[in-house]
Amino acid sequence: MKNKFVQAVLVIALGSALVTSCKPKSSGDAVSGDAAEKAYVAPGKYDEFYNFVSGGFSGQLSVYGLPSGRLFRVIPVFSVDPEKGWGYSEETKPMLNTSHGFVPWDDLHHTEMSQTNGEVDGRWVFGNANNTPRIARIDLKTFKTAEIIELPNSGGNHSSPFITENTEYVVAGTRFSVPADYSNGDVPINTYKENYKGHISFVSVDKKSGEMDLAFQIVTPGVNFDLSHAGKGKSHGWFFFSCYNTEQANTLLEVNASQKDKDFIMAVNWKKAEEYIKAGKGKKQKVKYAHNTWEESTHSAKSTMKDEVLVLDASELKDICYMIPCPKSPHGCDVDPTGEFIVGSGKLAALIPVFSFDKLQAAIKGKKFEGDYGGIPVVKYEAALHGEVQKPGLGPLHTEFDGKGNAYTTFFVSSEVVKWDIKTLKVLDRVPTYYSVGHLCIPGGDSKKPFGKYLIAYNKITKDRYLPTGPELAQSAQIFDISGDKMKLILDFPTIGEPHYAQAAPADLIRNNGQLKFYKLEDNKHPYAAKGEKEAKVVREGNKVHVYMTSIRSHFAPDNIEGVFLGDEVYFHVTNLEQDWDVPHGFAVKGANNGELLIMPGETTTLKWIPDRVGTFPFYCTDFCSALHQEMQGYIRVSPKGSNVPLQFSLGTNVPATK
Amino acid sequence: MNKSILLVLSLALAIACGKKEASAEDNYQPGGGEATTEAADPASYDPKRGEGKFDTVELGATLDQALAKKGEEVAGVKCASCHKTTDEKLVGPGWKGVTERRKPEWIMNFITNPDPMIDKDPEVQAQLEICLVRMPNQGISDDEARGILEYMRKNDGVK
Numbered sequence: 001m002k003n004k005f006v007q008a009v010l011v012i013a014l015g016s017a018l019v020t021s022c023k024p025k026s027s028g029d030a031v032s033g034d035a036a037e038k039a040y041v042a043p044g045k046y047d048e049f050y051n052f053v054s055g056g057f058s059g060q061l062s063v064y065g066l067p068s069g070r071l072f073r074v075i076p077v078f079s080v081d082p083e084k085g086w087g088y089s090e091e092t093k094p095m096l097n098t099s100h101g102f103v104p105w106d107d108l109h110h111t112e113m114s115q116t117n118g119e120v121d122g123r124w125v126f127g128n129a130n131n132t133p134r135i136a137r138i139d140l141k142t143f144k145t146a147e148i149i150e151l152p153n154s155g156g157n158h159s160s161p162f163i164t165e166n167t168e169y170v171v172a173g174t175r176f177s178v179p180a181d182y183s184n185g186d187v188p189i190n191t192y193k194e195n196y197k198g199h200i201s202f203v204s205v206d207k208k209s210g211e212m213d214l215a216f217q218i219v220t221p222g223v224n225f226d227l228s229h230a231g232k233g234k235s236h237g238w239f240f241f242s243c244y245n246t247e248q249a250n251t252l253l254e255v256n257a258s259q260k261d262k263d264f265i266m267a268v269n270w271k272k273a274e275e276y277i278k279a280g281k282g283k284k285q286k287v288k289y290a291h292n293t294w295e296e297s298t299h300s301a302k303s304t305m306k307d308e309v310l311v312l313d314a315s316e317l318k319d320i321c322y323m324i325p326c327p328k329s330p331h332g333c334d335v336d337p338t339g340e341f342i343v344g345s346g347k348l349a350a351l352i353p354v355f356s357f358d359k360l361q362a363a364i365k366g367k368k369f370e371g372d373y374g375g376i377p378v379v380k381y382e383a384a385l386h387g388e389v390q391k392p393g394l395g396p397l398h399t400e401f402d403g404k405g406n407a408y409t410t411f412f413v414s415s416e417v418v419k420w421d422i423k424t425l426k427v428l429d430r431v432p433t434y435y436s437v438g439h440l441c442i443p444g445g446d447s448k449k450p451f452g453k454y455l456i457a458y459n460k461i462t463k464d465r466y467l468p469t470g471p472e473l474a475q476s477a478q479i480f481d482i483s484g485d486k487m488k489l490i491l492d493f494p495t496i497g498e499p500h501y502a503q504a505a506p507a508d509l510i511r512n513n514g515q516l517k518f519y520k521l522e523d524n525k526h527p528y529a530a531k532g533e534k535e536a537k538v539v540r541e542g543n544k545v546h547v548y549m550t551s552i553r554s555h556f557a558p559d560n561i562e563g564v565f566l567g568d569e570v571y572f573h574v575t576n577l578e579q580d581w582d583v584p585h586g587f588a589v590k591g592a593n594n595g596e597l598l599i600m601p602g603e604t605t606t607l608k609w610i611p612d613r614v615g616t617f618p619f620y621c622t623d624f625c626s627a628l629h630q631e632m633q634g635y636i637r638v639s640p641k642g643s644n645v646p647l648q649f650s651l652g653t654n655v656p657a658t659k
Numbered sequence: 660m661n662k663s664i665l666l667v668l669s670l671a672l673a674i675a676c677g678k679k680e681a682s683a684e685d686n687y688q689p690g691g692g693e694a695t696t697e698a699a700d701p702a703s704y705d706p707k708r709g710e711g712k713f714d715t716v717e718l719g720a721t722l723d724q725a726l727a728k729k730g731e732e733v734a735g736v737k738c739a740s741c742h743k744t745t746d747e748k749l750v751g752p753g754w755k756g757v758t759e760r761r762k763p764e765w766i767m768n769f770i771t772n773p774d775p776m777i778d779k780d781p782e783v784q785a786q787l788e789i790c791l792v793r794m795p796n797q798g799i800s801d802d803e804a805r806g807i808l809e810y811m812r813k814n815d816g817v818k
């Protein structure tokens with residue numbers, strides 16, 4: 001009876017399925033029928049693009065694949081990461097050094113890939129620290145943070161780390177204007193207008209090594225610098241910074257910095273600034289900032305404290321900086337692939353102004369100014385304006401480009417992405433985002449040559465998009481196919497931290513850039529490396545005990561250590577003897593007030609351990625390495641201070657017993 | 660029962676639309692291609708020679724002392740963690756007598772190209788059942804491998 005009923009249902013269902021299954025879905029659906037196919041990357045296949053996504057308040061950089069949205073790696077940058085020993089191993093600690101000492105956390109807002117001739121070149125990714133102002137350079141051969149430079153005279157490095165078209169400079173602009181480090185900072189807060197200054201930094205990048213150097217800063221009146229982008233092509237040589245709080249409020253900015261109809265985009269002629277630096281117009285100022293570099297051959301970082309910076313004064317040198325009025329607290333400041341159009345996105349504006357580089361140049365030449373702001377000429381709005389996108393949406397934030405003459409702008413308040421024509425300023429398409437989009441990314445979307453195809457929206461609010469996980473939710477990103485006239489949502493994927501800006505580049509560009517698979521043992525110049533078990537040993541230097549340890553599938557050498565006393569500092573210098581891809585070993589010892597080590601093949605890494613009691617402590621490999629991984633372990637014996645246990649170490653032999 | 664209903668239903672859906680089987684490859688060209696997987700062809704495997712770039716390895720009548728010394732240095736860094744020079748098994752088998760058991764080209768190929776040989780060589784597979792640890796690729800160059808071979812010969816009493 002039941003079976004017959006089921007069969008009847010089956011027949012009906014089958015029949016109706018045949019009839020209805022080819023019908024298009026209702027037009028109300030946000031997702032079209034072929035979305036899954038477009039985002040699907042079959043098992044064993046590779047994604048088409050790498051997506052380098054800022055980790056926001058996680059302080060790290062995450063690497064996803066597009067279009068699958070699969071997470072490949074989280075690269076520790078500004079925050080400690082006990083999983084990878086970042087900030088815990090002796091070698092990595094100097095990377096997080098600053099003029100304030102060791103800083104274990106920061107807020108990485110924006111990523112920017114290096115460029116050559118305005119095109120993404122796949123060499124490095126830069127990231128900014130928003131809290132304790134710094135810029136980091138991540139090497140894409142190793143996917144490792146290679147360098148971090150601190151920025152003096154700054155508070156909140158937000159309009160960073162954007163670069164010029166040949167990566168000549170990576171810039172930074174202070175979000176919080178503050179009294180300069182070279183002036184007295186102990187002043188009443190309500191003397192903002194008088195004592196607070198803005199500083200924007202031009203950090204040069206060595207063409208070959210990528211090494212950064214704080215070339216010069218430009219001092220401006222106190223405002224909040226927000227975002228920036230370099231000119232390109234015809235506008236190469238210029239940089240554009242959005243700024244708000246031109247009211248110079250120091251309290252309740254929500255209200256007090258939203259008074260004026262227009263704030264500014266500051267146009268900086270950095271080639272001119274270079275000339276002034278050459279002509280000796282920069283003032284040497286006493287400051288203090290850290291410059292941290294990673295040395296590949298010693299697998300170690302070093303931190304150098306610097307004490308001087310060259311500062312140009314924008315109010316004295318009249319032709320470096322120009323203010324372009326821009327409606328209502330501009331946020332995004334984006335330059336189109338031709339370098340002609342500069343898009344300002346006023347967070348509180350109901351239109352998008354688009355400025356013309358040619359018109360700006362003509363306005364400067366013809367002195368079409370409407371006065372000055374703290375000594376910086378203010379160009380007349382209309383004189384620099386190409387036009388306004390009318391009624392695009394509410395709360396425009398950021399714009400990227402597809403290289404086909406279209407711009408895509410995110411709207412936080414109206415929660416959508418809007419596609420518009422740069423020349424005609426006509427709105428072409430709009431799609432909702434879930435919910436309240438912040439940044440967006442199109443592969444190569446801020447370069448001279450965008451790769452197009454996909455658009456990723458990084459949303460600020462997640463709410464009900466995924467299975468709920470209590471009060472705290474993952475952030476939500478969404479991928480749109482932009483290859484056709486209409487934007488099509490194809491995938492949601494959760495992200496770590498809170499992504500702000502992201503960049504993407506074709507997979508081949510990155511994976512064929514000479515990427516490293518392991519470190520060669522013969523190139524290992526670490527002072528405590530043990531190249532082969534014959535070099536494994538334990539050496540006492542006063543109360544410091546240095547363990548030169550090796551690891552290979554699946555044992556440590558030595559794995560029995562005795563003669564360590566309470567009060568000693570033990571340094572485990574572990575060299576991974578493997579010489580093949582994807583064979584890291586881990587190292588952890590019981591009771592360590594520290595992280596673990598994760599040692600890549602051919603690398604030497606050091607864990608400091610201060611035993612807190614007498615006893616015997618096991619250590620083991622934390623990264624499953626072989627069928628006998630669970631056997632990869634050892635013991636270290638800690639005796640009371642002054643005991644007569646001799647220092648000894650071994651592997652595979654039971655040494656004669658000692659009392 | 661329920662599963663078969665679903666199967667029939669989904670088959671019907673697939674047939675009804677015809678082109679549903681189109682794979683992802685039709686919709687995008689991943690520049691990256693796919694992860695490398697080498698097809699194993701056990702039939703073409705020569706267990707005497709092994710698999711790799713060495714067909715024949717010329718050995719001198721006497722030992723090349725300098726070469727053996729170089730080999731010993733490399734082995735100290737990259738091999739000695741797992742192989743003793745006696746016949747005692749550590750992680751892998753001891754080296755004593757290996758140059759009598761194996762042809763020189765087999766040894767050279769195995770040192771420089773272990774993974775495919777572990778997958779194909781019957782004797783290595785039998786060894787794997789004993790040791791349970793795959794011999795790692797230690798990134799050994801051709802010259803280094805030749806030095807290690809000479810060091811093995813020395814270890815086996817060649818003068």
